[in-house]
Amino acid sequence: MNRHWNSYLNQTLSRRELLRVSSTGFGSLALASMLHGASSADPMAVKTPHFKPRAKRVIFLFMHGGPSQVDTFDYKPLLKRDHGKPLPFARPKVVSGETFNLLQSPWAFKQYGQSGAWVSDLFPEVAKCVDDICFVKSMWGSNSRHGGALLELHTGSDTFIRPSMGSWVTYGLGSENSSMPGYLTICPTQSHGGANNFGSAFLPAPYAGTAIGSVGVPARDAKIPFITNTETPRNIQRMEIDYSQVLNRKQLETTGPDHALEGRIESFELAFRMQAEAPELQDLGQESEATRKLYGLDNPVTEDFGRQCLMARRFSEKGVRFVQVSHTYKWDQHANLRRDHEQNAAEVDKPIAGLLKDLKSRGLLEDTLVLWAGEFGRTPTAEGSDGRDHNPEAFTIWMAGGGVKPGFSYGATDDYGYYSVVNKVHFHDLHATILHLLGLDHKKLTYRFAGRDFRLTDVHGNVVHDIMA
């Protein structure tokens, strides 16, 4: 009994050789089996887009609840003038609740930067970045409730469960980092569709968003499921895996070529690498004091969202294709607009500005598309005395980097910001545009399921070429 257990392995093949063989040699089929069926490609392999992309990756800053356009980026002087008057035109056929007369914004607007973009006092830091930002002020959606609107924003459908935009992007482009999932979502919401907002639906499972933490979990404690083992030291776990691989290798000698069996051997190696890499990527202690400050990590108000943003940059930098950051269900001010919009903005303003500056100084902003959006806007009319109701008819989103026109504003709402009227952009159009920036034709990015070719944009969507640099 003095032989090392590993000698059996050495007799046949060293582990290193085993890995080499299983990722080349007859094992080149190994990764293929990660997908159902016998396709010849690793589902996460980098794929060539349909045309030259402007952006390689996306960071999506999601403001859950519905930030008010007329209190943030869509300046409406007439709303101030006509404060208290009844809305002079008809309200939508379907509304989520009853609202009263026009309500002016409690915040002052000023113009910033070379571009002269109007920003309210809620976002003093983001205001300094307006020359990098492309505002879309004429967004509209089809659903006036959080659940429907969230699903529409994330998946294009407010009726059925469909793959999320991050899943489509990862499906279309693959991942540039083989030891991390291609689509990460940090502290995602669990309500209003929950995981359906980052799920892959009928797309293969590897394209589903991997949640790091969840709503209510502080960003500092957010982790990938099953990523840690508190019982087993790493070196011992390595031996456990090695022993499994010995058994697997031996079995393969008798089975003939088998994609699935070979793929599974590789999947353990990937998991082991991921287990090492993910915590390191999440370790913000490796960042300089200046960077931490830039994201507001030194302030309890901005720390949590700042961590999410900084993590997002670190993931993006390492080739994660789509990263979502969520400011979860805070922006729903049916009442206490003054107090709560102010608090919300204070939590995200500095981290967002920090992210934009940091990406820019690292040269990442050029090919990283940053998207800031909520699921809808709010009514310019008052709900109660200090609140606004849901409004899918008009809202503002903005993008930066990744091939959009910097210092630009697109589309417009009516005098009070109730309806989008000029150059209206629906969610489907936004999705088509984002895919376009990534080099993907939204009409060609299809997946056949249950006898139909599905698209992120279903049968809709027009690319908004006017906002591209």
Place this chain on the structure above:
Amino acid sequence: MLAKFALFTGFSALTLLAQDAGDGGAAFFEKNVRPILIAKCVGCHSSTSQPIMGGLKLDTREDAIKGGSRGAAIVPGNPAESLLIKAILHTAGALKMPPGPKMSDPETAILAQWVQMGAPWGKSVVEKPKEKYWAFVPPVKGSRNSIDEYLQAGLAAKGLKPAKPADKRTLIRRATYDLTGLPPTPAEVEAFLNDKSADAYPKLIDRLLASPRYGERWGRHWLDVARYADSNGLDENLVYKNAFRYRDYVIAAFNKDKPFDLFLTEQLAGDLLPGSSDPATQYERWTATGFLSLGAKMLAEDDPLKMEMDIVDEQLDTTMRAFNGLTVGCARCHDHKFDPIPTADYYSLAGIFKSSKTMENFKVVAKWHEYVLAPKEDRDKLAAHEAKIEAKRKEIGNISKAENDRLAAIGMARMGSYLLAAAHVQRDQDVQVAPIEDEKAGVVRAAGSYDNGNVPKQLEKKKPNTPKDVKGPFYAEYVIEVAQAGDYQVDVFDQEKGAGTASLYVNGNWEARGADPVENREASPEAGGWSYIAIVPLQKGKNTIRLEHPSRFPYFEKLLIAKNTLPRVPLSRVQIARKYDVNPGYLENLVEYLRRSNGATASPLYAWETLTDQAQAPALAAKYEAEFNEAVKAGKGPLYDFLHHKFGPFRAPSNARQYYKSEVREQLAKLDAEAKALEAATPEYPKAMGVTEGKIDDLAINIRGSHWNLGAKQPRRFLRVISGDQQTAIGPETSGRLQLAQWMTSKDHPLTSRVMVNRIWRYHFGRGIVPTVDNFGRLGEKPSNPELLDWLAVRFVEDGWSIKKMHRLMMLSNAYQMSSDYDEKSFNADPENALLWRMPRRRLEAEEIRDGIMTVSGGLQHDHPGGSILKYKDRQYVANTSKGGDVDYDKTIRAVYIPVVRSSMYDVFRAFDLPDPTMTNGDRDATVVAPQALFMMNSSVMLQHSARLADRLMQMSTDDAGRVREAYEAALTRPPTPQEVDQAQTYVAHMQKEWNGDRRKAWQSFCKSLLAANEFIYLN
């Protein structure tokens, strides 16, 4: 008429007439008309258009005459009455065709001419397929007599041979997992190996089919098809607490081999089967209709009709996919692009579901219907009881409304006083009164030293004080003696902010409103301080100072009452209301309105809000009062609207009841108590989700899927491609669900039996004869062996739709008993194994992996009585259950009993390809991805059960070699080779050193490696 048209278009139609070649106009059509239709029309108006605009097809003459959603497109012989002609002439209102530039005059003239000629036609504009698609032709039994004969034919054609028979160990492992989802126990393996009789294998199959574990495995397969889940999970994730009854129904149905035609009928129309005197049978049939109700629904949708139509769509699509493998949902907005399913047929079928009742209401958040599983007299009792509660609530609502109306009417008549009171509030709220702080300045009383009260002597600091056994309001009264009558200031010592205040009463008079205490004030400072409450008049001698809160008494430490020293006494809002004799609640509303409006020009109080000379105030207030009274009398106008607006000053104030007459208050309190008692006494019965009959009506086509845009009503009937045009429509007496089930289970239905035998085949052989098991339409794949499929389908019906007989038929075939051995020649000829030259190797499914690990460890229990382990109540919102805590996912019961929470699915289910539980999916993936490896390495299931297995091995009275043998037998259904025994022992010895001598940990490492190995989760 012709002349008129020619004139109108400025082109001579007569010249064209001459071109009629005496062939009835066919040549004219081909030469002149068809090119125009193809160039300008059929892009949007043919059966292949996506979508078919306006429902109009111009494929055939009949199509054109029938027209679309706007009616006939052409009236032969009458161009002026033909919509098509009017549209191209732009004389049909908004309808201008084709989109873009107007047709040229010659083109218009040709079409007008053609209609005038009676619209002669050539061949169809779009070629129609000549042969009927195979799946719409009923199956016919071929001449061969066994599965193997049919397969043999396919293999022989390619020169292939089937693989050799599998050995007995492989066979029992395969069959046991296949039929029960569990590994065979070493004892079962031994018994099978020792049974040398010729029918050992058929006996094994019979034993497995008779096991209650069988339904738990095969019921789960059906649950995939039925998109089963325990929560709604679309927008609002409400718990389907009673969904489990459907799940348990399915498991039981498989165990008792319920004939599939009955199984189908119960799920679509169990409630419509003739009533059963046996209550259990009746409940079972109701429960079965849960199939229709379990889908994911948009429960918060502001458009109720959209919600309803989406639910109908989900039911229709699921039903047709599950039982007939057709994607009928595609025809909601346009005729099916690939299968002969017109939109009209969609609405014929949708009418059946629309006429059924799935939901109690379509409010935000909507409520689904549930059956009460109790005898009729109990159900009646429950309904009567619920009606009583409802009536009580209504009575409370009516009384409150009457009292609110009465108070508002009083208030509305006194707007002048309200305005003056509001002005006083605005004046006095600017006066900042500092707390006195000097305890020697007056009388100090510790909070707990009250003379009379029902709150704790020691008040809680960081949360509201709500003594459990005491009924509110909560209060503390202090009797204070003063030598002199006059104004006194009342201050309390509390925490700096957020502590809240109670309402202040002096000698029975309300003097100041309280503010609710704030909860969870972890961040607020510990240090307390004095706060000013109010200045109140005290009488000489004894006075009663009372602090009161209706529900959540705030913390304070002590109370100070001292003589007022301020020159002008600012009044509290309550005191001001008393002074002006107005309602304090409405006054608050008005003050809030004035603050918000702040001089808005549109405000009806604009003049008041911008008044600068306060001397004018009384006169202006009086003027307003008169005007408002006029408006009330008139019952209309802007002032009237202002008074009655939802957010106007006379809306019911917060705590409205405190202003009611005391006898009304008492009456309401009594009614509240009665309602509460009634609710508590609601009898509880088991409930099941399910559908019943609704308002029965035919449905109009929703043009392009929009219920705002209606076309013609469609009779309720079945797919015309199968049953033709001559169907008897379903009448107004029933939704038609039972007829739908009867149609699907009729002997000559071409799809139902084929689809189900194909599903069974898929689960046994890893791949359907039609590989796209949920889609038998043109976009699905063709059957690899159509004769075999038909033979099985016919057999299935002949055998009384028995699923167990079908298992026997398939599993006793030589094909099923083949080995999975690799053969290079066969592999190269048929790499996908479509012809079945070997048994495919398969990865275990999520449930099998979890149940398998737990079985090998000895941990899995089989005493679960069914039911739900969700701790939530029905309709409660599900939090993130995947985080654990709320659901005991590690519970050692079979995975089929673990809740499927949509959008928050159990990690193990998600990692190992449980299909998205919102869509029918009879063909699970078997992916291999890194997160699965992470599960194997780090999950609690793996850690707990590898430890359990290690314990079990160590407790065995055998040597280490014996332990290794046991582990292999249990996990892999085979003994280890001597080399493997040796290797394992070496490994354990080595790991014991790594674990610092911990033998248990070393064995656990071995168990983890063994369970993580491919051989454990892949079945040969």
